[in-house]
Amino acid sequence: MGVEVSVEGLTKSFGSQNIWRDVSLTLPSGEVSALLGPSGTGKSVFLKTLIGLLHPEQGSVIIDGTDITKCSSKELYEIRKLFGVLFQDGALFGSMSLYDNIAFPLREHTKKKEDNIRDIVMEKIDLVGLTGAEDKLPGEISGGMRKRAGLARALVLDPEIILCDEPDSGLDPVRTAYISQLLIDINAQIDATILIVTHNINIARTIPDNIGMLFRKELVMFGPREVLLTSEQPVVKQFLSGDRFGPIGMSEEKDFAVAEQEAQMQAAGISGGGTKDDFSEIIPQVQPNPGQPERKAIERHRRRVVELLPTLPANAREAVERGMAEEDRIRADNRSRDEFGFGADAPTAPLKVVAGQTATDH
Structure with missing residues (x-):
């Protein structure tokens, strides 16, 4: 099961430029969270601070009982083994093949033999749809393929915490849907704590259990997705x-x-160009693929939402209740399909991304 990440009073600056101040939130263990905000608000900086690549001026980041802002280099090294990180640009080693890039964490942090490493690496390569490209260098493939290779590398250690910096950037809409589903399936299988930084509103509305938003150097809000999606702010x-x-x-x-x-x-009735979707409607959350276990996070998340319901405005409360009822119906249908059509012979790994490359993959 993933571990809880607790952030308290976090402040980060570069010289005289304050990035954000007094950020406090808790990523619940085993749940999927998303962090939104306009470009330039320090979302990627926040991820790098969570893994100790950047050091804040104030505040604490407590992971598995250890405050990484105050711990030793040796303790930080051990804590980082809990993480799988998908950086915004993939962050691959340019002189290494995709295979060696993906194998790197296994060679660095485990004593597995090369045969075992090859089995794990090829499984992850197949998972993200890059079979046949394992011998290529990062400079020989598209940006979207590099992003998928970065995700495969983030998953090789079966991490307890997965950080994804804009997993949809450089991907076409179809592969974005596959990657999003893959993260949900992984959460169902290993109950990992996942944080996704994204500008993709469809991902924000359908994937996470919790959503936060950064704006003007502060955390506007963080909590169950239902609260932010019905917010009047x-x-x-x-x-x-x-x-x-x-x-x-x-x-x-x-x-x-x-x-x-x-x-x-x-x-005067002039349009601002935005979508006219009704955001008071809570779109049902994406569920694991048939044959996957149910997400343990669902019940933990549901309890918190039910506790918050009395504090919400009437229209928001009604929207949340409708959304919960629809999600219950979908899960019941999925259980029926698993029972009658996706039983013991069902696949136990997440469905992989379609292999190959399209023009929109660049």
Whole structure:
């Protein structure tokens, strides 16, 4: 089972430039969380701080009982073995083949024999749809393929915590759907704690149990997805709808004159370009593929949501209750299919990504 990650009062700056301040949140053990926010708000910096690559000026990051902001280098080395990290650009070694890149954590952190390492590496390569490309160098493949190789490397140690920095960037919509499903299936199998940084609103609405949002150097909110998706906060509503009218500007700080002008345009019926989807509806969360175990995180998450229901506005409470009822129906249908069509002969590994490359994979 994945471990809890507790962040308290975290503040990070580069010189005089403050990135974010007093960030406090808890990634519940074994649950999938997502971190949203406009570009440049320090989401990738936050991930690097969680694994000790960057050191905060204030605050604590407690992982499996150890505060990594205060521990020794030896303790940090051991804590990092709990992590699998998919960096935004894949972060592959350019002089190594994909096979050697993916095998690197096994050779670095285990004493497995090469035959055993090969079995594990080829399984992960097959899982992300890169069979046949294992001997290629990172410079010989597309950005999307490098991203998938980075994910395979993040998974070879069966980590208890998985960090994914924009797993959809460089991928076409179909492979984005496969990668998202793969993360849900992995969570169902090993109950890993997963944090996804993303700008993809569809991922945010359908994949995580919890969502947080960074804006103007602060954590706007963090909690069950149902709370953020029904939030009336202007910055949250604007980000989810992708509309240019609202607190978020081309620069993070939208000045008063621009805000006034946009308010007049909006009052005149001029569109801000955002989607008109009804975000008061809670879309059912993606479920594991047939034949996979049910996610243990679901019941833990549901208990927290039920406790929060009385504190929500009436329309949000109704939307959450409808969403929970629909998810219960979907899970019941899945159990029936498993019983009658996906029983003992069902696959026990997540369905792999389609192999090959398309133009949109670049």
